[in-house]
Amino acid sequence: MLVIGCGNRDRSDDGAGVMVAERVRKLGVHAEICTGESLALIETWSRADDVILVDAVVTGAPAGKVWLWNARSQRIQGSVSTSTHGLGVAEAIELAHLLGRLPHRLQVLGIEGRRFDIGGDLSPEVACAVEEAVQRVVAEVLRHYRAHGKLKCE
Amino acid sequence: MTGRGTKTIRVDTLARVEGEGSLYIKLVGDRVADVKLKIYEPPRLFEAFLRGRHFSEAADITARICGICPVAYQMSAVHAMERALGVRIDPEVRLLRRLFYCGEWIESHTLHVYMLHAPDFLGYPDVIAMAADHRAIVESALRLKKIGNRIVQVLGGREIHPISAAVGGFYKVPTKQQLSDLVPELEWALEASLETVRWTASLEFPNFEQDYEFVALRHPDEYPFNEGRLVSNRGLDIDAAEYEDHFVELHVKHSNALHSVVRGRGSYLVGPLARFNLNFDRLPEVARTVALGVGLRPPVKNLFRSIVVRAVELVFACAEALRAIHEYEPPAVPRAEVANRTGVGQAITEAPRGILYHRYALDEKGLIVAARIVPPTSQNLRQIEDDLREYAACLVAWPIEEATWKCEQAVRSYDPCISCATHSLKVVVEREETGED
Numbered sequence: 197m198l199v200i201g202c203g204n205r206d207r208s209d210d211g212a213g214v215m216v217a218e219r220v221r222k223l224g225v226h227a228e229i230c231t232g233e234s235l236a237l238i239e240t241w242s243r244a245d246d247v248i249l250v251d252a253v254v255t256g257a258p259a260g261k262v263w264l265w266n267a268r269s270q271r272i273q274g275s276v277s278t279s280t281h282g283l284g285v286a287e288a289i290e291l292a293h294l295l296g297r298l299p300h301r302l303q304v305l306g307i308e309g310r311r312f313d314i315g316g317d318l319s320p321e322v323a324c325a326v327e328e329a330v331q332r333v334v335a336e337v338l339r340h341y342r343a344h345g346k347l348k349c350e
Numbered sequence: 351m352t353g354r355g356t357k358t359i360r361v362d363t364l365a366r367v368e369g370e371g372s373l374y375i376k377l378v379g380d381r382v383a384d385v386k387l388k389i390y391e392p393p394r395l396f397e398a399f400l401r402g403r404h405f406s407e408a409a410d411i412t413a414r415i416c417g418i419c420p421v422a423y424q425m426s427a428v429h430a431m432e433r434a435l436g437v438r439i440d441p442e443v444r445l446l447r448r449l450f451y452c453g454e455w456i457e458s459h460t461l462h463v464y465m466l467h468a469p470d471f472l473g474y475p476d477v478i479a480m481a482a483d484h485r486a487i488v489e490s491a492l493r494l495k496k497i498g499n500r501i502v503q504v505l506g507g508r509e510i511h512p513i514s515a516a517v518g519g520f521y522k523v524p525t526k527q528q529l530s531d532l533v534p535e536l537e538w539a540l541e542a543s544l545e546t547v548r549w550t551a552s553l554e555f556p557n558f559e560q561d562y563e564f565v566a567l568r569h570p571d572e573y574p575f576n577e578g579r580l581v582s583n584r585g586l587d588i589d590a591a592e593y594e595d596h597f598v599e600l601h602v603k604h605s606n607a608l609h610s611v612v613r614g615r616g617s618y619l620v621g622p623l624a625r626f627n628l629n630f631d632r633l634p635e636v637a638r639t640v641a642l643g644v645g646l647r648p649p650v651k652n653l654f655r656s657i658v659v660r661a662v663e664l665v666f667a668c669a670e671a672l673r674a675i676h677e678y679e680p681p682a683v684p685r686a687e688v689a690n691r692t693g694v695g696q697a698i699t700e701a702p703r704g705i706l707y708h709r710y711a712l713d714e715k716g717l718i719v720a721a722r723i724v725p726p727t728s729q730n731l732r733q734i735e736d737d738l739r740e741y742a743a744c745l746v747a748w749p750i751e752e753a754t755w756k757c758e759q760a761v762r763s764y765d766p767c768i769s770c771a772t773h774s775l776k777v778v779v780e781r782e783e784t785g786e787d
Contacts, residue, residue, distance in 0.1 A: 294481045
């Protein structure tokens with residue numbers, strides 16, 4: 197089970213995914229941090245078959261809403277990429293899908309962001325959402341290990 | 351439409367370039383009235399906040415300017431500091447630095463050739479649409495990029511913003527085994543790069559040549575990375591220390607990135623075409639042979655063909671990486687001891703997009719009192735505008751949408767890194783009719 201936190205800590209709410217990854221890592225969960233650049237992401241999830249990717253998203257919903265999508269069966273509604281490559285998380289999922297390189301299970305936990313200015317802090321709504329996201333990630337990790345008969349985090 | 355007789359084309363985001371900016375082209379009848387590459391990304395002020403920092407910090411701070419070419423920033427920084435401080439490095443360290451740069455060139459050129467540039471030639475909006483029809487090509491790209499990343503990781507500690515480069519050498523050097531583990535994938539990468547040259551050469555290119563002043567490093571024996579004199583096809587032949595006597599940076603109102611010109615002459619071109627044209631004889635035989643085999647010989651004056659030249663440089667980078675690994679012995683002194691002292695040092699190295707100039711002045715405590723950084727994209731900005739003025743004039747009869755698309759494609763040929771030059775690109779082409787339709 198792998199958790200991937202995407203984003204840029206220096207761009208306000210875009211740092212939400214990274215913060216979730218850092219938090220769950222302290223709880224013993226195997227978590228990686230990515231900028232969201234497509235090729236690096238595909239490479240990162242190639243090492244796992246059950247992945248939760250956490251990223252800030254913009255869908256027009258109120259800031260702080262936490263979404264959970266199954267990337268294999270649902271089209272991702274929107275994501276914010278501060279990657280300068282023009283290839284971000286949504287593109288990575290689509291590209292990996294076309295190339296047959298999606299993990300067996302890929303869930304995307306999206307945190308609705310509000311502001312993405314350089315050097316800014318998390319908005320209060322997103323700071324609360326990070327707490328909710330951490331709990332949901334931990335719940336998923338526990339579910340994974342129960343399902344695989346070992347209630348132990350990596 | 352902006353009024354009677356005036357047509358405006360807008361592309362709000364020019365995709366597949368590094369960073370943020372916009373392009374504005376105004377056509378009046380069959381004349382190009384104005385071209386502006388507007389770089390609105392805020393200035394990043396690295397030169398200012400380097401002041402007061404210790405010389406040992408510059409490589410890691412400047413690496414943060416770019417996620418694509420951090421090795422270039424580290425290499426220009428450490429070489430400039432070594433000149434300022436009178437440091438000589440171990441020959442094995444020199445070899446490792448070449449290998450380090452190979453990793454970055456493989457990463458950067460693979461990204462641009464396959465992911466950013468190829469969709470233009472194959473008629474796709476992006477690499478994802480391309481992947482649906484050209485799966486094998488995109489698979490190759492992922493594998494190639496991975497080997498580039500691995501080299502940077504093994505030498506630099508991590509793939510992006512590596513942390514091992516130091517003034518005097520490396521904080522940590524790899525074992526022979528760590529490098530020889532890279533060989534099988536690099537051998538595959540060399541073959542894949544040769545195939546990339548043949549494939550890119552088979553693409554169709556717009557017929558657009560310009561009489562460029564090409565500027566690149568030239569080394570007595572090697573295809574250039576970290577050393578050599580700065581030369582051009584118009585007689586320039588200088589040491590890095592003389593750079594500011596010959597090149598001047600200009601502020602233009604529409605750009606937060608400075609424009610660079612050759613004093614007394616104007617715009618010039620840096621990057622793969624300049625390197626290839628000025629250093630063809632320094633390429634390893636495998637790269638020269640494949641280039642000649644597809645009819646690519648210097649001088650290449652068509653920027654659109656830069657995709658083929660980048661592929662040739664991929665061949666070079668893979669072959670050079672294999673050579674470096676083969677010859678490698680761990681250095682006796684991985685990092686020379688460096689004492690604080692006053693000094694001024696300049697260095698130019700060949701980033702994937704072209705020459706990157708750094709100059710530092712240090713005080714007696716080894717603290718930076720002045721820093722100057724001239725990245726490759728800001729050196730090409732004036733040339734991009736000059737080219738678009740010519741190229742857009744060839745496109746006046748084309749429907750606005752296609753003309754706009756072609757101008758975007760032209761900009762992408764430079765592989766501009768606006769993040770380096772300051773950071774995404776919006777394109778506006780405005781057409782004003784002079785007579786009745």
